[in-house]
Amino acid sequence: MTNVIETKNLTVYYGPHRGIVDLDLAVEEGEVFGFLGPNGAGKTTTQRVLLDIIRPSAGKATVFGLDCQEEGVQIRKEVGYLPGELQLPEGMTGRRFLRTMAAIRGDNHPAFRQELCERLDLDLSRKIDEYSRGNKQKLGLVASLMHKPALLILDEPTSGLDPLVQQTVLEMVRETRAEGRSVFFSSHILSEVQAVCDRVGIIRQGQLVAVERVDDLIEQQLRRFRLTLVETPGDNAFNFEGVSILDRHDHSVTLEIRQNLQPVMEEAVHYGIVDIEPQTVTLEEIFLAYYGAGNGANNV
């Protein structure tokens, strides 16, 4: 599969301060790639390099196989971008803003633009100055989606939106993928990443610490079971590396397992298994496991 985004040893420093370090990233065509990390991890910096807003200190970034610095105009023709710190020009109506952005871009999808506004219940007749935070976010979303870009770069797209509209936005992201287009979805809200992303990259202190399929991450890396046993397990039962006992009640025990299941199952068989009840592990919990205590997880 072709990569729509590819970075190699991408490094950005702001004077002496770290932005991103040796970032190697590949986003495949037609996927929704979740880019996860706490505030200040380097998510926004990465996006800005892809759009040639910030220039890298070292390394290389390409989008659609084109160099981000050398062929930025060509790239941006096919990219829709919603900044995380969205700021809109004031003194004009939402309609005027969208028309202006469409004219600058040379967009020819007025009907689709109107459809997006209707789905997001956005009143375009009001001045941007009078918009609430949520309405400004909707306007930014329409501006990023209205030209049906081959690649959508969304930074915290549901920020400031009410839960119903959040669901609509996530639905729009799914539709984008269904049309074979790609989405680079930056967020620190893990539940929505889990809801729409195919793969997720976790960035920590400017470095990519993991890239996994969301399903694999959930299935393979962290499991939680509630075991109901015939005999009451001893105090030292299930005392293995990578296994945590979350809860214990007479004949039942809830375990969190980050390792091979085999020793746990062998021990369980020893006490006689009545029932095994798998419990849902959220991506957030997996994420916290990656980060560990005191490594920035508090910012999430």
Add this chain to the structure above:
Amino acid sequence: MFNLFLYELRKRRNAIIGWGIGMGLYILYILVLYPTIGDAYSGLIENLGDNPLFQMFGDFQSMSSFSGFFSLYVADYLPLILAIYAIINGTAALAGEEEAGTLELILSQPLARWQIVLAKAVAMMVAMLLILLVTAVMTIITFIAMEEQLGSTGVTLGDITVLILYAWPVVMVFMMMALFLGAFLPHRRLAATGVTLFLIIAFFGDNLAGLSDTLARLQPLFPFSYYDGSQLLEEGVPLDDLLLLLGANLALLLLALISFQRRNVTVGAWPWQRARIP
């Protein structure tokens, strides 16, 4: 790029009307004052005309005639006042929008950076020209309405138009400098401070050049020295000075283009900080 230019021009619509009318009212005020205080000025000039403190604020020796009075208040003060708008607008175009966060949206559009700078610069140029045109139209209307009170002035409507429009290349120097420094320096306030300092030095430096050899040597650097109202009314547009001012504007625009091309937008750093990996 043309659509960005239209957008930038539309953003300045209120400023064009407001500043144009404001400057027109300023000249109206001067013309209304002239019949009343013209003679009083002549007496004042006899006593204070060569006083350096008096000369700091312009060539008041020339005020014994209407053309001298009119050209001083237009050629000395119109560009000075408009330079304030030029600095505000010039630093807002790139540095201001960068700090406000709105530039990020423009940069994510399929436009090269030079196109963004050029569209903004041309919009600013046209806006300033329109401000001066509004001013000129208001002045001409005032002039016609006050023809009887002013008496024989020896100044034609064409002279008035040329005198006012010639402020354009002078004021544009401050605007292009503000645009350039906004693209070069880390923060808008630094750019605004830099151009404002230059404006103050250029204004007083030009008026006091006759009193100091040092200032006389520096005078060619002051844009106001190329805008002599009396000379303009008597001899017409000095083409060499006009070309020099246009050249300075072009050079500053080129510097703005180069600086913005290299700029790490949203970072607020000096240009040379980008490549450093500690």
